[in-house]
Amino acid sequence: MNIPECTEIAVVGGGPAGLTAAIESGRAGCRTVVLDAGITPGGQLTKQIHKFFGSRTQGAGRRGLDIAADLAEEAEANGAVIRTDSTVQAADQSGRLEVLNGARSHGGSPEKMQLEHIRAKRVVLATGAEENAIAFSGWTRPGVMGAGAVQTMVNIHRVLPGRKVLMVGAGNVGLIVTYQLLQAGANVRCVVEAACDIGGYGVHAAKVRRSGVPILTSHTVQEAHGDSRGVRTATLVRLDKKWEPVPGTEKTIDVDLICIAAGLRPNIQLSSIMGCRLVHSTDLGGWLPVHDCSLMTTRSSVYVAGDASGVEEATAAMEEGRLAGVSAAESLGRLSEVRASGRRRRIQKRLAQLRGGPLGESIRGAKHQIQRAQSI
Ligand SMILES: Cc1cc2nc3c(=O)[nH]c(=O)nc-3n(C[C@H](O)[C@H](O)[C@H](O)COP(=O)(O)OP(=O)(O)OC[C@H]3O[C@@H](n4cnc5c(N)ncnc54)[C@H](O)[C@@H]3O)c2cc1C
Missing domain, CATH: 3.50.50.60 (FAD/NAD(P)-binding domain)
Structure with a gap:
């Protein structure tokens, strides 16, 4: 016993x-x-x-x-x-x-x-x-990851999980991980935030913007395109006040990593x-x-x-x-x-x-x- x-x-x-x-x-x-x-x-x-x-x-x-x-x-x-x-x-x-x-x-x-x-x-x-997940078309493809996992790979294992990044979420975690990805040599294409305001501290947002990364509020990721080997592009869309996608505002960007920072x-x-x-x-x-x-x-x-x-x-x-x-x-x-x-x-x-x-x-x-x- x-x-x-x-x-x-x-x-x-x-x-x-x-x-x-x-x-x-x-x-x-x-x-x-x-x-x-x-x-x-x-x-x-x-x-x-x-x-x-x-x-x-x-x-x-x-x-x-x-x-x-x-x-x-x-x-x-x-x-x-x-x-x-x-x-x-x-x-x-x-x-x-x-x-x-x-x-x-x-x-x-x-x-x-x-x-x-x-x-x-x-x-x-x-x-x-x-970490909270968010579901969108293609969200289970390799290359769609939570911010915590990305931070572990970059800061602890010194591995960059992608070079062209879309960050989803402009709370403190999204902003800090964006900055750390930049420091590690990644190209963060943009940060999208569904809310009409940035949730994280102004000082973190300012640092990200000073580095040339746009923060698009009232925007989200609509689809991750790619294949079983990973993400190739992502479609972004503008949201109205009810967080509904606005037709005709879709835009596709080249990315190989979609990092989700949608809260804890x-x-x-x-x-x-x-x-x-x-x-x-x-x-x-x-x-x-x-x-x-x-x-x-x-x-x-x-x-x-x-x-x-x-x-x-x-x-x-x-x-x-x-x-x-x-x-x-x-x-x-x-x-x-x-x-x-x-x-x-x-x-x-x-x-x-x-x-x-x-x-x-x-x-x-x-x-x-x-x-x-x-x-x-
Ligand atoms: C990117 C990022 C940046 C941040 N920056 C700041 C900052 O600048 N300033 C600030 O104040 N805060 C910051 N935070 C927030 C801060 O890290 C957390 O609020 C804080 O770590 C919470 O502490 P905790 O001890 O409750 O949990 P954690 O630090 O998450 O520790 C929980 C521990 O429990 C262990 N655990 C869980 N389940 C089990 C189990 N079943 N058995 C055994 N072990 C288990 C885990 O392995 C982990 O080690 C940041 C967070 C993130 C993600």
């Missing part, structure tokens, strides 16, 4: 949210293990070669990959064990996790993979987000199978687990943090991770109520600053509503 190894806190996901959760729970003296499916801890940060904005507390002015390395080091210095190439592929409501080890390191060789069970008193789900949604696979109640929030990317202001879900032993609790940015993910780590440690009696509340107040103040101003208004409102749903 496979007797599960027991730990106090299992953090699933070693991105900024998971690592900061582990820093806080480790600091409070909890036996903490971080399980991450990737080869290197850091989640999305490991692909981010650009410098971050925001405040110094969350690493502003530094590159994502450097922030990731520092967080991992700090988590280990606080006693957390970080296990990479460890995918939690199933979980039950009692905190028993089924972990598949070695699926990536050995090229998927079944003999080298190992299945293991871990039992945790508390689980922090910091599993990040998944919280990764809720584990929270749903662990029985956490879910709620839908358009402002936070879709379905997500209901949680209170300490990030506890409707299962009292399960906490959630980062993009898995609603898509925001790495800066917010770092603060939410800390909040979840402090709350989970308190629930195990490793932090007194007074100390935990003091820490939570400081973290919540920083989160409020990150979500401040008109840009953060929809996030603030959505989080508030979800926290109210927890108390119903």
